[in-house]
Amino acid sequence: MSETLYRKYRPKNFAEIIGQAHIVRTLSNSIKNERVGHAYLFTGPRGTGKTSIARILAKTINCTNLKDAISCEKCESCKIITSGKSLDIIEIDAASNTGVDNIRELRETVALSNASLKYKVYIIDEVHMLSTGAFNALLKTLEEPPAHVVFILATTEIHKVPQTILSRCQRFDFVRLPIQNIIEKLTLITKSEKVKIEKEALEMIAISAEGGMRDAESMLGQIISLEDKNITVSEVEEILGTADKKTAETTAEMILEKNSSGAIAKVNELLENGYDLEVFNKSLINYLRQLMIIKIDPALKKYFSSEMTSERLEKMAELSKKAELSQIISAINLFLEAQSKISSFILPQLPLEIAIIKATNTFPEEIRSENDEEISKIKTQISKPQLKNQNLEEKDNNLAIEQFNNIKTEEKNETVENIDMSTVRSNWLKLLIDIRPFNHSLSALLSNCQPTKTEGNIITLGTPYSFYCERLNDKNNRLTVEEVFSKILKSQIKIRIEIDKNLVLKKEEEPPKKSEQNSLLTDALKIMGGKVVEE
Ligand SMILES: [Zn+2]
Structure with missing residues (x-):
């Protein structure tokens, strides 16, 4: 069914082509001006009309009754080309096993006179698949093309085509088709097939085809063959699985x-x-x-x-x-x-x-309640007796819990000129949380630090590890910390980071491992000051 639709509605002449207008215009004009080239190269994604346009070009330059670069479909040339029986239109699929043999034959036959048409046209599809030998053979022919021969090379991978070949061709870049073009074509098909389809359903098919007309036609074909003659959005959604988009x-x-x-x-x-x-x-x-x-x-x-x-x-x-x-x-x-x-x-x-x-919010009520939830989880974690066996200092536990509680008390921030230590401590956890959307790893880094002193608006952070000190001193990191902290404390904050070997962080703390931990809880534990052992 799908292949039938694609074949059935393949455009017959330049007027019927939907999309690639820039290419159609240039080709039509060169034909009108009787400037047919010897070698064309069509490059672009699959299903964007390269082969269709190659065939139309072959027919157009051979039509004996051409009007405004539109083939007549009635002359002998048009008829024999449409029937696919012309000996002068030679299609070679370079991707197939016979591709190489065909190119060898090409060298022998190219000079022979044409069977019936004005131009002998070689359409070489997927030309990038040719072997070096075959490319060389092709190149020799392209260097001295007989007057009655036209080459149309098509490829999806232009970078694999040797420069020597490229330089001898007129290049045309095919683009993915805009949704509108695909919808236009699909509308034509559904009308002609007497299928009713909701506009939105057509759009979905067009979007799923990602710019390829052939894919769009193929999908439409599948849907028409599966469904009745009245296609709805939900049916298309079901078949294409596009509801999520x-x-x-x-x-x-x-x-x-x-x-x-x-x-x-x-x-x-x-x-x-x-x-x-x-x-x-x-x-x-x-x-x-x-x-x-x-x-x-x-x-x-x-x-x-x-x-x-x-x-x-x-x-x-x-x-x-x-x-x-x-x-x-x-x-x-x-x-x-x-x-x-x-x-x-x-x-x-x-x-x-x-x-x-x-x-959805700039950190008001909702986020606090979410933090509260995480906090209560952590409190439960901390109170589990097993943690006592993990060398966690009781002091740290208390400090951690105190910090969790303080998050609620800092809601009303006043403008502070001289920052004192208790303000910093009570907002420390909020900093770790608020900084996450900006930089996840920065939050983890900070959890290995502690505020140690304040002077005016300068806050000194201490860490026993030079690794963390270096990372935090990175200009971008420092500026981010300053920005977020300034926002929280409603004051212009400067940060200084120092190595403090006497600082006691929890023993297990090592520079971060590469493996990311997935669970929300471990993540939460990690940012809550790094004082709590892993799950
Ligand atoms: Zn004709």
């Missing part, structure tokens, strides 16, 4: 509109319907990424035209105006962080829900 868009919009409740509901709906949340999260991250890029420069949206309809692109451009760049980037970081946790967590939706809550 669309939900990702809606969810991203909700997040940027700070509608955490709506976004959480979407995630849970997907889960209930059996969708893979990892796949969904990837779509979500990709959508946010696109939004970020459009925010940087709306002109860059052209790179997504094969993934999205122009209506949706417009909507994205609108949305990007409303959202802050920092908000988008922070959301991307949060969902990237959630990605690895989805599969390893008992409740796969939880990492996403936390990311949504964090991404």
Whole structure:
């Protein structure tokens, strides 16, 4: 069925080609001006019309009744070419075993006079697959092409085609087709096949084809063959499994509109319907990424035209105006962080829900209550007797618990000119948490430090390890810490980092290992000051 659709609706002439307008225009003009080249090279992704246009070019230059570079379909040349029986149109698939033999034959036959057509046309598909020997043979022919011969080389991998060949060809770069072009063609097909299909369902097929017309036609074929003659969005969703993509868009919009409740509901709906949340999260991250890029420069949206309809692109451009760049980037970081946790967590939706809550607000109520939850978990952990066997100093425990409690008391920050130690200590945990969306590893680094003294607005952090000292002294890291701490303490804070060999951190503390720990709890434990042993 799919192959039938593709063959059945293959364009017959330049007028019927949808998309690649720049190529069609140039080729048509050169034919109108009677400037037919000897060698053309068509390069671009699969399914973007290279072979179709090669065949039309072969027919057009041979049509004896040409009007405005459109083949007539009625003359003997057109008829024999359409029937596929012309001895003068030679298609070689370089990817097949016979490709090399064909090229050898080509050298022998190329000089022979044509059977019936004006031009003998060699269409060599996947030309990059030719062996060195075959390329050399081809090159010899291209160097002195007989007047009545035209070569059309097609490839998906231009970088594998030798420069010597490239330099002898007129090159045409085929692009992925924009969604609109694919929809246009699919609409033609469905009308002709008398199939009713919802507009949105067509869009979904077009988006899934990722710019390849052949793939789009093939998908449509599959759907038509499976379904009745009335195709709905949900049927297409089911077949293509694209619900997550669309939900990702809606969810991203909700997040940027700070509608955490709506976004959480979407995630849970997907889960209930059996969708893979990892796949969904990837779509979500990709959508946010696109939004970020459009925010940087709306002109860059052209790179997504094969993934999205122009209506949706417009909507994205609108949305990007409303959202802050920092908000988008922070959301991307949060969902990237959630990605690895989805599969390893008992409740796969939880990492996403936390990311949504964090991404939808500028750290007010919700995030505190979430921290409270983590804190209470940690308190439970700490009170477990097993921890006593892990060389944890009681003093550290108490300090840790004191810090957890202090997080609630620092809610109302006054402007502070001279920072005192107790203010720093009571806000230390908040720093570790607030800095995570900016830089996850920085939070882990800081958990191996302790504030040791304050002078005016300068806070000195001590760590017994030179490794941490170096990392934290890195300009970007230091500036990030200063920025976040300044925000928390509502004062211009400077940070100084010192090695303090006398500082007692917990014994197990080593420079961070490469292996990432997945569970939220261990993560939480890690940031809560590094005072608590691992799970
Ligand atoms: Zn004709």
